[in-house]
Amino acid sequence: xxxxxxxxxxxxxxxxxxxxxxxxxxxxxxxxxxxxxxxxxxxxxxxxxxxxxxxxxxxxxxxxxxxxxxxxxxxxxxxxxxxxxxxxxxxxxxxxxxxxxxxxxxxxxxxxx
Amino acid sequence: xxxxxxxxxxxxxxxxxxxxxxxxxxxxxxxxxxxxxxxxxxxxxxxxxxxxxxxxxxxxxxxxxxxxxxxxxxxxxxxxxxxxxxxxxxxxxxxxxxxxxxxxxxxxxxxx
Numbered sequence: 001x002x003x004x005x006x007x008x009x010x011x012x013x014x015x016x017x018x019x020x021x022x023x024x025x026x027x028x029x030x031x032x033x034x035x036x037x038x039x040x041x042x043x044x045x046x047x048x049x050x051x052x053x054x055x056x057x058x059x060x061x062x063x064x065x066x067x068x069x070x071x072x073x074x075x076x077x078x079x080x081x082x083x084x085x086x087x088x089x090x091x092x093x094x095x096x097x098x099x100x101x102x103x104x105x106x107x108x109x110x111x112x113x
Numbered sequence: 114x115x116x117x118x119x120x121x122x123x124x125x126x127x128x129x130x131x132x133x134x135x136x137x138x139x140x141x142x143x144x145x146x147x148x149x150x151x152x153x154x155x156x157x158x159x160x161x162x163x164x165x166x167x168x169x170x171x172x173x174x175x176x177x178x179x180x181x182x183x184x185x186x187x188x189x190x191x192x193x194x195x196x197x198x199x200x201x202x203x204x205x206x207x208x209x210x211x212x213x214x215x216x217x218x219x220x221x222x223x224x225x
Contacts, residue, residue: 004156033212043157043202043215056212091156102147102206102213104156 002026006092006105013112016081021108023075023092029103031095032075034067036060036088037107043091049075082112115140117216119203125222130193134219136186136203144206148177148188151200151218160188160201193223 005024013019025032034046047057049067064080075094079086089107117138126132138146145164149157161170161177163186169178174197176189188201200218207214 035213042217045212045214048212089154102159104158106156107154109154
């Protein structure tokens with residue numbers, strides 16, 4: 001069964017540092033997403049990406065966030081200057097056009113200290 | 114504003130018993146409704162997906178219902194097992210290929 005792979009599984013970083021979270025979506029999927037889940041809260045949409053550009057982003061996805069698909073396989077989320085409140089699980093998801101192909105990765109737990 | 118509300122917030126049941134989880138949504142335009150199971154520290158795993166025209170969908174011991182008129186859905190779990198302990202999340206897709214709107218989840222604990 002195809003999987004979405006995320007690395008690292010856990011990252012600890014100091015406040016103000018840049019982090020890059022990596023995702024390898026399912027190879028024939030065309031839509032890519034990042035979601036986050038703060039401990040004890042619901043999963044929240046961050047950004048969707050299609051055809052090498054952002055198609056939609058939430059108000060959470062401010063200027064400190066960026067996404068890239070640098071080499072046609074990886075899909076990355078960069079946080080430029082991390083804050084304590086960025087501590088959360090970050091989930092990558094990919095989606096195919098048959099409408100049922102939404103698959104989530106296992107997540108990266110980001111801890112900002 | 115697109116919202117998904119779930120009840121109860123948490124539930125404890127004995128192994129072997131059945132339970133039903135509820136979901137109400139106000140999402141437009143509605144595309145489909147999914148139930149996910151999320152183990153602690155893991156990504157959500159899809160259990161069922163229902164479109165506007167589907168009233169019920171089963172996946173093993175999981176049966177989901179959808180009433181598009183009242184914008185309500187339920188997830189029924191039969192003959193619960195200890196491994197069913199997890200968060201069950203109702204998720205509504207707004208528009209084709211668009212972002213998912215998540216409920217807060219129901220935390221289910223099955224005890225022996």
